[in-house]
Amino acid sequence: MSTALLEIRNVNTLYGRSHILHDVSFRLDKGHSMSLMGRNGMGKTTTLKSILGIVPPRSGHVYFDGEDISKLPTWKRMRRDIAYVPEGRGMFHNLTVKEHLQMAARPGSDGQVGWDYDRVLETFPRLKERLSNLGTEMSGGEQQMLAIGRALVTNPRLMILDEATEGLAPLIRQDIWNVIATIRESGISTLVVDKNIKALKKLCDRHVVLVKGQVHFDGSSAELDDNLEKIETALSV
Numbered sequence: 001m002s003t004a005l006l007e008i009r010n011v012n013t014l015y016g017r018s019h020i021l022h023d024v025s026f027r028l029d030k031g032h033s034m035s036l037m038g039r040n041g042m043g044k045t046t047t048l049k050s051i052l053g054i055v056p057p058r059s060g061h062v063y064f065d066g067e068d069i070s071k072l073p074t075w076k077r078m079r080r081d082i083a084y085v086p087e088g089r090g091m092f093h094n095l096t097v098k099e100h101l102q103m104a105a106r107p108g109s110d111g112q113v114g115w116d117y118d119r120v121l122e123t124f125p126r127l128k129e130r131l132s133n134l135g136t137e138m139s140g141g142e143q144q145m146l147a148i149g150r151a152l153v154t155n156p157r158l159m160i161l162d163e164a165t166e167g168l169a170p171l172i173r174q175d176i177w178n179v180i181a182t183i184r185e186s187g188i189s190t191l192v193v194d195k196n197i198k199a200l201k202k203l204c205d206r207h208v209v210l211v212k213g214q215v216h217f218d219g220s221s222a223e224l225d226d227n228l229e230k231i232e233t234a235l236s237v
């Protein structure tokens with residue numbers, strides 16, 4: 001079995017008295033790609049925030065590359081080479097595309113600089129054409145590409161994407177899926193929250209479905225196919 005890059009074990013997360021995640025466990029192997037699916041409100045974003053320590057779990061463990069990072073503050077977890085592309089993209093109103101990328105760029109923890117400013121612009125020709133535009137002046141798809149580019153220039157080993165294709169036109173969605181595939185092919189592990197089973201099945205090797213904060217399904221793409229009816233029921237509104 002290959003080594004886990006990320007593993008979460010029996011994670012329980014609460015907001016005040018609301019118990020949201022119940023003993024959530026899964027693992028993502030090095031260089032692999034995992035989907036995290038579930039209807040609205042099932043705990044996907046809370047899972048990501050628990051991994052990052054933005055909402056620290058009440059109990060359970062988060063391991064990254066074999067190290068227990070459960071007690072580390074968020075900034076130290078990110079410095080282990082985790083990049084987060086949040087839902088809503090989070091552009092700065094008064095920074096241009098170029099400034100967004102230049103401000104975020106840094107080597108990874110081992111000094112790796114495979115993804116620098118120039119490579120990001122080669123990967124996203126649309127960003128190259130808009131270097132002096134403010135992030136907020138761009139279309140939704142372009143903002144999403146900038147959010148992904150900004151995460152890439154930090155040279156992560158794990159990239160976490162929350163609803164990256166949400167609200168985008170079909171052709172732009174396809175562009176985003178292609179970019180995520182390119183990132184994965186470059187050796188970065190990806191954890192992708194989305195609702196599009198078909199696209200996720202193609203992109204990811206492992207799939208986790210949450211229902212009411214519990215792992216309802218955890219399996220490979222072949223196992224996903226074998227359980228498609230059960231999973232589609234869990235995802236349908």
Ligand SMILES: Nc1ncnc2c1ncn2[C@@H]1O[C@H](COP(=O)(O)OP(=O)(O)OP(=O)(O)O)[C@@H](O)[C@H]1O
Nearest residue numbers: 015016018020038039040041042043044045046047
């Ligand atoms: N800051 C918060 N305080 C209290 N409850 C919260 C908070 N954030 C989320 N919740 C609740 O936790 C539950 C899980 O929310 P979460 O955002 O993790 O779901 P999700 O699966 O990511 O859904 P969505 O697709 O809508 O983003 C929901 O019932 C939500 O109302």
